[in-house]
Amino acid sequence: MATVAIQTTLVAKIAQLTAVRHGPRFDPARHLVGDLPAKKKSMKDLGFPEDIGVSPLAVSEPFQLFTVEAVEIMREEILNVPEKYKFKSNIARSQLRGYAKDCAPFTYAAWTHPETLALISKIAEVELVPVMDYEVAHINFSSKSKADAQQELKSHQEELRIYEDEGISGCREVVKTPIVGWHTDSYPFVCVLMMSDVRGMVGGETAIRTAEGKIIKMRGPSQGYAVVMQGRYTTHQAMRALGAQERITAVTSFRPKSALLRDDSELRTVRGVSDINELYYGFAEYRLQLLKELLEHEIERVKVAHRVGEGFGTVKHKLFLERVIDFVEQSNRELVEQSQVRKGFVEKVDLPDAAIDC
Ligand SMILES: [Fe+2]
Helix, strand or coil, X not given: CHHHHHHHHHHHHHHHHHHHHCCCCCCHHHHECCCCCCCEEECCCCCCCCCCCCCCEEEECCEECECHHHHHHHHHHCCCCCHHHEECCXXXXXXXXXXXXXXXXHHHHHHHXXXXXXXXXXXXXXXEEECCHHHCCEXXXXXXXXXXXXXXXXXXXXXXXHHHHCCCCCCCCECCCCCEEEECCCCCEEEEEECCCCCCCEECCEEEECCCCCEEEECCCCCCEEEEEXXXXXXXXXXXXXXXXXXXXXXXXXXXXXXXXXXCCCCCCCHHHCCHHHHHHHHHHHHHHHHHHHHHHHHHHHHHHHHCCCCCCHXXXXXXXXXXXXXXXXXXXXXXXXXXXXXXXXXXXXXCCCECCC
16 A cells, blocks of 8 residues: 555656656747836936936836746746745745756746846846846735635725815825835836736835935836846835735745846845845855856956056055945944844834825
């Protein structure tokens, strides 16, 4: 009997592996839509200097990134992700992290395909790559019963009526109980893809603070649509989504590809919800690669200057050395000793609520 059971398990395992291996392949002609957002807000639009981040863009409006068929395949792939990739924290009930490269080949290929990266880079106005494999297609789940979802909408409508009765309707709305409070992201850019059908949902926008402390709201994406935001340099929060039974988003974080551009990435908001070994490996490896490219670039620069008979540019080289020291210190600061990492805890940097100007 035991032998039969083992054989059955093995056959099931092989079938599962074969399905993953022979599942649909990502084909940009079929699965990538490639639309550009109709509108974008720049850092300047928000009142910040244009060079505050690594590109002039603050946030895009939603654009269709992948076809509904592609999203359905991605949804299939996240159904059977093993436990070790599941995380929860004080601010998120259910997440999948670091699973894509290991067990979601279509999802991984979709987010790392050169055509996908070219599109996202075009919108971001700087050439981007995913920060590391561990940050490809992080999933946020939220689900509720049909009755709860309907009750939410009803309460919201009642609340709107009260506002109207008191003459404070329209755009003067207060940001209440957001999913995540006001914060800046750990990584320079983020692309958030909606994987659920959210027709009938109210809310779900991204609220962003301007330099003057005002708040603007950007519409949330519908299924297959995404937004790109320079989240490291904009203080923002996700507003509550009402009336949706299920809300699944896939979030991939990006950094500039070029080692010559700043990489201010931190691990502040992800340390507590990650497999630390994998996160630290990914972070250390890509930061060392950037450092290597920076050093090679400087070696070439001093060699060329010497070859053409220029005197040694001491000031320039010392500036470079300072930059390298800052870069290495940043890596060192972020790799917090593993015993000091509080599992399941994400630090909240909350500002008080404020009225929204639409
Ligand atoms: Fe964020």
